[in-house]
Amino acid sequence: MSERMNVSIKLESRQDGAVQVNEHRGELFRKDRSLYIRYEEPIEGEANSEPIRSLIRYRQGELLITRRGAVDSEQLFAVGGKRAGRYRSPIMSFQMETETEQLALHAEDAAEGELAEPPFTIEWKYDLWIDEHLSGRFHIRLHIQGEQ
Template identity: 35%
Template structure:
């Protein structure tokens, strides 16, 4: 059985020290101990295509799945290097993430997820990233 509700998320991404903040409406789906956060990315691609993102939050693992104009999958588990991929109309490549920090605090369907990771593209370090996700009740 799953529960569904609307929510507001605040997503802070830090890429090599540069911060981007997004506040977006999202749909939450809870299945057992796993929470799924789904939202549309605010900026369309140069071709006007949309990308829908799903963040799967489990007690010890986070996975980000993007579908649409851009397709990608990144998995995060503390102190593990996990494979992923990135696909766009112009390029495709394999990547991996090594998670250096992770804190998941979810009560019911709301809470906070924070993690930091090193991103590797073709086994070369591409950058250091941090994600801070706050999930709260929908603002009406």
């Protein structure tokens, strides 16, 4: 893989039977034993709002999502136990935990968990806990496709 690559990102989130799909353009790069995906999320309905800059770091067995801008949050996903995170916006702020049931990178030409060339999918299932109460169960698929 070249140092940096422009990619199309499709984020599919399932919670309690409801599906939400978001598409973005971003950048993929590799550093050490990790893949990084960087993109911006516009704030819908607010023309002058600061976009949310998202950075996803995947390495075998661990996924970290950091968001900065109109929202400031950090979530860590790793199978086995709960992982601390946080969320802050102008409206609210809270601590949260994720309990990950599954985390895998799927690619046609790569062994399970191997850092792959696009196209590939990172898939994870987790429970979200807020103030020690189960807030929701999620199944996420992050599809990455190289752009020409």
